[in-house]
Amino acid sequence: MDQQTYLENINAAAQAIRQACGEADIAVVLGSGLGGYVDALSDAACVSYADIPGFPVSTAPGHAGKWWTGLLHGKRVCMMQGRVHGYEGYDLKDVTLPVRVMKRLGVKTLIVTNAAGGVNTSFAPGDLMLMTDFLNLSGKNPLTGPNLDDFGPRFPDMTHALSRDLQRLTRDVAEKLGVALQEGVYCWLNGPCYETPAEIRMLRALGADAVGMSTVPEIIVARHCGLESLGLSCITNMAAGILDQPLSHQEVMETGERVKDTFRALVDGVIAAM
Ligand code: HPA
DSSP: OOHHHHHHHHHHHHHHHHHHHOOOSEEEEEOTTOGGGGGGOEEEEEEEGGGSTTOOOOOSTTOOOEEEEEEETTEEEEEEEOOOOGGGTOOHHHHTHHHHHHHHTTOOEEEEEEEEEEOSTTOOTTOEEEEEEEEEOSSOOTTOSSOOTTTOOSSOOOTTSSOHHHHHHHHHHHHHHTOOEEEEEEEEOOOSSOOOHHHHHHHHHTTOSEEESSSHHHHHHHHHTTOEEEEEEEEEEEOTTTSSSOOOHHHHHHHHHHHHHHHHHHHHHHHHHO
């Protein structure tokens, strides 16, 4: 797709969402398990991704595919209930189109949640992890291609891709709520297969604490266009080879389900404190 068509898609999607739900200051991408959090919005309006021109529609089971906007703790918050992933076959430009739409809608802060495998052996399934940084080992980058000068520079800095202020705030909120919070480096791989035990040993040697198939493209694009980002992972399973058992999507879903109330309370506390 040429740049002009892509920019038109962004503007058309932003206009459709603005009409259906209005603008927002904070955006939350709800990973699997957290979708119910949209109930917390008051004066909420929503629109299905399928009804937003140019918007990518998820094929993953358990991803509802709706954009919500409403009031939460006195702030205008939009929530993405479901997202698409590179492994579904989407171009990363489309995976990250929603972030550029957020920018057009006035969003300043992006909170991205995900499910991840624990690479750090001191983690346990059900732990929550504050992303302090990331490793992009996917071999891909959502900013590949002509730079979108309207959004940001050709060579954006990634030193503070994840906002240190939001990390500090999240630590404080977790402590006040009594929520145990791990911290670490999230490694993005394309998927969709889970990693091999050898890959997990390699990732650990390279400094990864968790591994997953999402979030990093969104954070890169958010940084490019000047949004502050916070990344939070639910460690749904220990990564391949750490325990003497195979990984399953079912385990990922079950752990997500088990800790979703705590995860939600943390995100909610962060938004309240912002
Ligand atoms: N690997 C990659 N992605 C994941 C995992 C994992 O172990 N668990 C949840 N998402």
